[in-house]
Amino acid sequence: MTQAQILTEFQKLTMPQQLDLLQTALDVLRKNMSPSPPSVAKPSLADAAQQLLTDYQTDSELTCFTALDGEPIHAAR
Numbered sequence: 001m002t003q004a005q006i007l008t009e010f011q012k013l014t015m016p017q018q019l020d021l022l023q024t025a026l027d028v029l030r031k032n033m034s035p036s037p038p039s040v041a042k043p044s045l046a047d048a049a050q051q052l053l054t055d056y057q058t059d060s061e062l063t064c065f066t067a068l069d070g071e072p073i074h075a076a077r
Contacts, residue, residue, distance in 0.1 A: 010018060056062050 010021065013021065
């Protein structure tokens with residue numbers, strides 16, 4: 001069915017029928033735009049940190065700036 005045919009048929013509906021159809025169409029669009037279900041959710045930041053923990057414990061190049069952790073931070077002016 002073409003867009004023109006759909007609009008022609010849509011105009012034949014009563015106003016309440018048109019509103020109901022539009023609401024249903026919006027519900028379908030919202031459902032299709034919603035995030036993926038939790039079963040296929042993206043890995044969490046905590047999971048990524050856990051996977052890299054060994055690297056941070058053994059590779060000093062990844063943690064060399066931690067020596068500055070206690071230093072005050074001065075904003076550039």
